[in-house]
Amino acid sequence: MQRAFADYYHKKKNETDKKFSVFYPFEDNEQGTQLSHFVFVLDGSSSMNNHWNALEQAYVGFLQRRKKDQGDEDLFSVVQFSDRAEIVYERKYLRDTPLTIEQLRGGTNYYIALEEAKKVIEADSTKSSVVMIFMSDGQDLSRTDPKAFVGQLRMTYGTRHNFICHTVAFGDEFAGKDKNAGLLKDMAVAGGGEAYTALTDDDLKIVFSTIAANNTATDALVKRLSDALAEEISTKIMIDFL
Incomplete structure (x- = not known):
């Protein structure tokens, strides 16, 4: 496409008197950073029994939004947890x-879920x-420090993967109480x-769609493009009035 424009x-x-120039949004050492790897960490404990279909619909809605936003080259992984955790699948393209997702059932342990998520990111x-999306409807029973674990993930993978x-x-019984959430x-x-x-x-579906739409990698690209255009316009104005 670039060559066709250049030839014309x-x-x-x-x-x-117009000038033709090419803008490269990514530096040579940034190849691949335009891609996003979404790592879902989903609570499949028994308390989700009556809401599992809604969670699956929210998850599928997320995928559909990414497809609408040209996210075909994104990577997706799912970790499901209860009082045990498993990697459902990892690093699959949108089309695959x-x-x-078959529900696990059982209790709620955040820490083992994060351990499996770390394996996915490491690989x-x-x-x-x-972009990790950690969803739960219950209190953590691991007696550990999931907050510190997430902080360590950001420290370890913040540079290479821009981890977030x-x-x-x-759920009303859980999310509606500040001490729980x-x-x-x-x-x-x-x-x-x-x-x-x-x-x-319904709120769950809306939240998942919102996260899909607010992808930070896309936002960063748009900002970089707008900054470059602003610089070009400023330069043109200066030249015209000198």
């Missing part, structure tokens, strides 16, 4: 992602931006992300 410009060059040899962690507190808020702060609250099934 050179054919018409003598008929215009499963649309259903990512690309320079994609990692968003959290989602779900406090840990998830602290985890989001430690991960440089946002803490979201979803009281109902």
Whole structure:
């Protein structure tokens, strides 16, 4: 496409005073940073029994939003946890992602979920931006410090993967009480992300769609492009009036 524009410009060059230039949004050492790797860490404990379909719908809605926003080259991974944790799948492109997830059931242990998420991130040899989405409807029973764990993930993977962690507190009985959702808020702060609250099934779908739309990698690209255009315009104005 770039060559086609360049060829057309050179054919018409003598008929215009306009300049043709190419803008590269990423530096040579930033190859791959335009890609995002979304790591879902989803609570599959027994308290999610009546809401599992809603969670799957929220997850599928997230995938559909990424497709709408040209996220076909994004990577996706899912970790599910209860009082145990498993990697459901990892580093799959949008077209290959499963649309259903079988619920684990059981208790709630944040720490073992984060341990599995760390394995997923460690195995990512690309320079994609990692966006972790940690969702739960229950209190952590691990008796550990998940906030510190998330902070360590950001410290370890902040440079290579621009790591960020968003959290989602779900359900009226859990998310509606500050003392319950406090840990998830602290985890989001430690991960440089946002803490979201979803009281109902519909809220959960909206929150997932919001996170998909507010992808920081896309925002960074738009900002870089706008800054470059602003600089070009400023230079042109200076030349015209000198």
